[in-house]
Amino acid sequence: MAESEFQEGNDDDGKTRENFKKSTEELLEKMENLTVWATQIVYDCIAIRTNPDLTNTMQHLEDAFLRCKEQLEKKGQEVLME
Numbered sequence: 904m905a906e907s908e909f910q911e912g913n914d915d916d917g918k919t920r921e922n923f924k925k926s927t928e929e930l931l932e933k934m935e936n937l938t939v940w941a942t943q944i945v946y947d948c949i950a951i952r953t954n955p956d957l958t959n960t961m962q963h964l965e966d967a968f969l970r971c972k973e974q975l976e977k978k979g980q981e982v983l984m985e
Contacts (some may be wrong), residue, residue, distance in 0.1 A: 951957055
């Protein structure tokens with residue numbers, strides 16, 4: 904009887920270790936992803952601060968994109984009206 908209880912205890916310990924290992928690996932992966940994300944943000948901030956023209960260029964690209972999108976929507980409406 905005591906021997907079977909001992910084996911059950913070992914099984915529980917093994918499952919607990921597996922769960923802990925899996926949880927630890929998942930947390931490590933999340934931390935790695937957050938580290939990459941934070942590094943990209945810092946890189947972008949440094950690039951903008953060291954090159955102020957980049958901000959102006961990005962604004963120009965955004966404006967051009969919005970104008971283009973507006974024209975496409977107008978053309979799409981015209982095609983639907985025909």
